[in-house]
Amino acid sequence: MTKLSACVVGACLMCLSLLAGCRYAEPSPIVTAFHNGGGELDHSTSGSIAAFLSKHDDLRRQLTPLCKQRQATAPAGWATTDEGKVCAGNASANFFGKPTIKSDGVAF
Numbered sequence: 001m002t003k004l005s006a007c008v009v010g011a012c013l014m015c016l017s018l019l020a021g022c023r024y025a026e027p028s029p030i031v032t033a034f035h036n037g038g039g040e041l042d043h044s045t046s047g048s049i050a051a052f053l054s055k056h057d058d059l060r061r062q063l064t065p066l067c068k069q070r071q072a073t074a075p076a077g078w079a080t081t082d083e084g085k086v087c088a089g090n091a092s093a094n095f096f097g098k099p100t101i102k103s104d105g106v107a108f
Contacts, residue, residue, distance in 0.1 A: 030066050030083045033059070041082050049089025054097050063090045 031041065037059035039052055053060040067087035071078075078084045 028070075028083050030063060030070060030086050033062055033066065034086045037062070039086070041085070044085065044089075046085045046088035046092060049086055050092035050096070053090055053093035057097075060090060060093050060097065063087070064094060067091070 034041070034049075037056060039049065039056075039059070041049075053063070063086065067090050070083065071087060074084070079088060
């Protein structure tokens with residue numbers, strides 16, 4: 001391998017690594033509502049999203065019908081998208097969230 005071809009290969013690898021670090025968040029009503037509600041997607045997991053949504057009931061209730069509608073027609077890799085992560089976190093927050101059961105005041 002000549003010095004010139006080694007430099008070209010090195011430059012290409014550096015450009016690819018820079019592009020791999022770039023992140024594109026797809027525009028969608030779900031992601032937009034999450035951002036507008038104060039949520040942050042960069043470096044978030046569905047677990048951290050669930051923790052955030054469990055503290056923001058209004059946003060969680062707003063996202064629930066949007067996620068159910070989108071999930072019905074979602075492609076196979078949808079769960080790994082930002083939209084899919086928000087909806088997975090929303091489903092978890094709905095399942096483990098605050099119960100709506102009220103006590104009758106009678107002890108066991």
